[in-house]
Amino acid sequence: MVGLHTWAGVCVGTLLFVIFWMGSLSVFDREIDRWMMPATRLPAPSGPPSLDATVLPVAARLAGGASPWTIVLPSARVPAIELRYTDAQGEPVRRHIDPASGALLPEAGSLGASGFFFPFHFRLHLRFADIGYWLVGVAGMAMLVLLVSGVIVHRRIFSDFFTFRPRRALPRATLDVHNLSGVLALPFHFVITLSGLIIFFAIYFPSAYQMAYAGAAVAPRAAFDRDAFGTWQRPASGQPGQLASLDAMLATARDTWQGREAYFVRVWHPGDAAAYVELRRSVAEGIPMNVDRLVFDGASGRLLHRHKAQPVMAVQRFIAGLHFIQFRHGLLRALYFVAGLAGCVMIASGLLFWLAARRRRAGGVGMRLVDALTVGGTTGTILATLAFLIANRVLPGDGAARAALEMQVFFAVWVLGFCHAGLRPEGAWRVQSRAIGVAAAVAVVLNALTTGMHPLAAMAGGQWAVAGVDGVLLLTAALAWGVARRGGRQPASAASAVAGADHG
Amino acid sequence: MTRRAGLIVSRVLAAVGAGYAFTASVVALVAVALPAIFGMARSEAVVLAAMLGFVIYLLALLWAAVEPRLWWVWAGLIGGAAVSWALSLAARLPVAG
Numbered sequence: 001m002v003g004l005h006t007w008a009g010v011c012v013g014t015l016l017f018v019i020f021w022m023g024s025l026s027v028f029d030r031e032i033d034r035w036m037m038p039a040t041r042l043p044a045p046s047g048p049p050s051l052d053a054t055v056l057p058v059a060a061r062l063a064g065g066a067s068p069w070t071i072v073l074p075s076a077r078v079p080a081i082e083l084r085y086t087d088a089q090g091e092p093v094r095r096h097i098d099p100a101s102g103a104l105l106p107e108a109g110s111l112g113a114s115g116f117f118f119p120f121h122f123r124l125h126l127r128f129a130d131i132g133y134w135l136v137g138v139a140g141m142a143m144l145v146l147l148v149s150g151v152i153v154h155r156r157i158f159s160d161f162f163t164f165r166p167r168r169a170l171p172r173a174t175l176d177v178h179n180l181s182g183v184l185a186l187p188f189h190f191v192i193t194l195s196g197l198i199i200f201f202a203i204y205f206p207s208a209y210q211m212a213y214a215g216a217a218v219a220p221r222a223a224f225d226r227d228a229f230g231t232w233q234r235p236a237s238g239q240p241g242q243l244a245s246l247d248a249m250l251a252t253a254r255d256t257w258q259g260r261e262a263y264f265v266r267v268w269h270p271g272d273a274a275a276y277v278e279l280r281r282s283v284a285e286g287i288p289m290n291v292d293r294l295v296f297d298g299a300s301g302r303l304l305h306r307h308k309a310q311p312v313m314a315v316q317r318f319i320a321g322l323h324f325i326q327f328r329h330g331l332l333r334a335l336y337f338v339a340g341l342a343g344c345v346m347i348a349s350g351l352l353f354w355l356a357a358r359r360r361r362a363g364g365v366g367m368r369l370v371d372a373l374t375v376g377g378t379t380g381t382i383l384a385t386l387a388f389l390i391a392n393r394v395l396p397g398d399g400a401a402r403a404a405l406e407m408q409v410f411f412a413v414w415v416l417g418f419c420h421a422g423l424r425p426e427g428a429w430r431v432q433s434r435a436i437g438v439a440a441a442v443a444v445v446l447n448a449l450t451t452g453m454h455p456l457a458a459m460a461g462g463q464w465a466v467a468g469v470d471g472v473l474l475l476t477a478a479l480a481w482g483v484a485r486r487g488g489r490q491p492a493s494a495a496s497a498v499a500g501a502d503h504g
Numbered sequence: 505m506t507r508r509a510g511l512i513v514s515r516v517l518a519a520v521g522a523g524y525a526f527t528a529s530v531v532a533l534v535a536v537a538l539p540a541i542f543g544m545a546r547s548e549a550v551v552l553a554a555m556l557g558f559v560i561y562l563l564a565l566l567w568a569a570v571e572p573r574l575w576w577v578w579a580g581l582i583g584g585a586a587v588s589w590a591l592s593l594a595a596r597l598p599v600a601g
Contacts (some may be wrong), residue, residue, distance in 0.1 A: 004569045004570075138520075141558075141561060141562065141565065144558075144562050145562065145565050145566065145569075148562070148566060149566070149569075194558060197558050198555050198558060201551065201554035201555055201557070201558075202554065204554070204557070204558075205527075205528060205531045205553070205554040205557040207528040207529065207531055207532040207535075208531045208532060208534075208535040208549075208550040208551075208553045208554045208557070209535070209550045210532070211532035211533075211535055211536050211592050211593075211596065212532075212535040212536055212539070212546050212547075212549060212550050212596075213546070213550075214596060215596075215598060224547055224550055227545070227546060227547035228547035228548075228550070228551060310545060310547070310548050311548065312548040312549075312551045312552045312555075313547070313548065313551050315555075316551050316555060319555075
């Protein structure tokens with residue numbers, strides 16, 4: 001079990017760190033979106049907007065005949081209406097609309113946290129053949145194996161909880177950090193990993209629906225989705241048609257769902273006589289990520305189809321909801337963020353312990369590789385994240401090209417971080433910690449300079465999302481800087497110092 | 505490659521590869537057996553089977569790591585996969601519509 005724990009950890013540790021880091025950021029993706037998309041820093045919406053008056057004209061002009069186009073309604077965390085469609089080149093487009101005036105806001109020119117960190121968390125931006133999902137799945141299963149074997153190799157799990165000796169020799173102090181963060185957040189780590197895997201059950205175990213729906217009239221996956229998720233469709237007629245009132249459909253939905261609001265409105269075949277409108281219920285009201293759906297006839301506004309999860313599916317959606325934390329609970333969301341970062345600390349300190357325990361012996365090529373991967377994958381990932389935020393505030397231009405450039409900055413800095421760690425392994429993490437300290441502070445200053453909203457102004461204006469992101473960035477700067485200084489003077493505390501840096 | 509390294513590679517392949525084949529087959533069997541035996545809705549059985557799959561795979565991985573007889577790991581996982589796949593083919597119900 002000790003061998004299993006060590007080698008599974010060394011092999012997937014860096015990948016797991018990246019997944020935990022991106023997941024922790026995704027907990028506050030909407031808040032980071034406000035920071036990265038200044039035009040959407042609007043006051044909280046007072047009530048549901050009129051879609052017929054504000055959104056329909058804009059959607060008809062922009063999305064035209066693109067099928068489908070989708071309106072995500074404003075919420076407590078996202079004050080703007082979001083319009084999503086696919087443009088003539090087949091590229092997905094996200095635009096924001098002010099719900100109060102119906103004005104189309106300028107293009108964000110950024111994927112934001114919800115478009116970059118969040119997909120990074122579960123598919124690593126590797127779309128080809130779902131390879132990203134599978135890598136994350138392998139890492140997730142390895143994480144479960146690590147947690148179980150980690151508990152078994154700990155004969156003194158209770159006393160580990162109260163043991164931290166930062167002044168002891170490096171390997172001992174690192175192992176204490178690893179044990180402490182691992183034991184403290186063990187239930188969270190187990191549930192978050194298992195629930196994360198269960199979200200994608202259909203990707204990881206396609207054999208279930210393939211066998212159960214073999215011989216169906218449509219493809220097995222489509223037949224399963226129809227039963228489980230209530231997908232409903234019909235072809236376009238080719239005849240022109242008018243869309244009935246979307247506001248009336250929202251009102252019907254509110255009645256059907258006992259006062260619960262819709263989350264998005266999707267119009268299929270707009271402008272066609274066979275157009276239909278799909279409404280999904282908000283997931284902000286309770287833990288389960290419900291799959292409640294209503295389908296209306298576009299021309300008459302008549303209800304065509306309704307779906308609600310069956311019992312086992314409802315359990316799956318509850319588990320998914322525990323992972324997604326889309327429900328309204330600020331304190332719990334903050335705890336998720338902290339527990340996720342505790343996972344980052346546990347993973348990084350585990351890798352550091354492996355390295356520190358071997359540094360005194362002969363270090364081979366394999367060790368140097370793990371060394372570079374660990375530094376580039378931990379401090380390098382944090383640095384690339386901050387470079388992404390800085391790029392967001394300084395890059396010129398707009399639209400999809402700018403958003404792509406922002407991503408390239410992330411990957412360029414990430415590659416540089418790995419190269420730096422590989423070429424100058426001596427104290428590489430300390431240099432990168434210092435760079436993190438500078439970059440985090442620069443991001444706050446740039447936000448104030450380019451948007452005029454420094455943290456105090458953000459607080460005074462009720463923009464808590466912006467103030468919160470700035471606050472965490474300043475905390476990161478202070479921590480990383482202090483860590484690099486302390487670590488430089490006193491090698492024995494380096495491990496706890498690096499662990500502290502990861503807290504940003 | 506030394507004999508020791510070869511044994512480790514073999515064990516990892518058995519755990520990850522044969523373990524997945526075993527799990528996917530058991531998942532398929534559960535997905536068709538629950539509707540056939542208990543009349544459970546087909547989509548519900550698919551979701552339940554696939555969710556159980558993660559626990560089954562975890563147990564298979566851990567067993568493959570600790571079982572001292574490596575040949576028994578391979579035989580157990582591949583044999584179990586073959587048997588459950590054959591059973592799931594036999595238990596399959598025709599789809600209406």
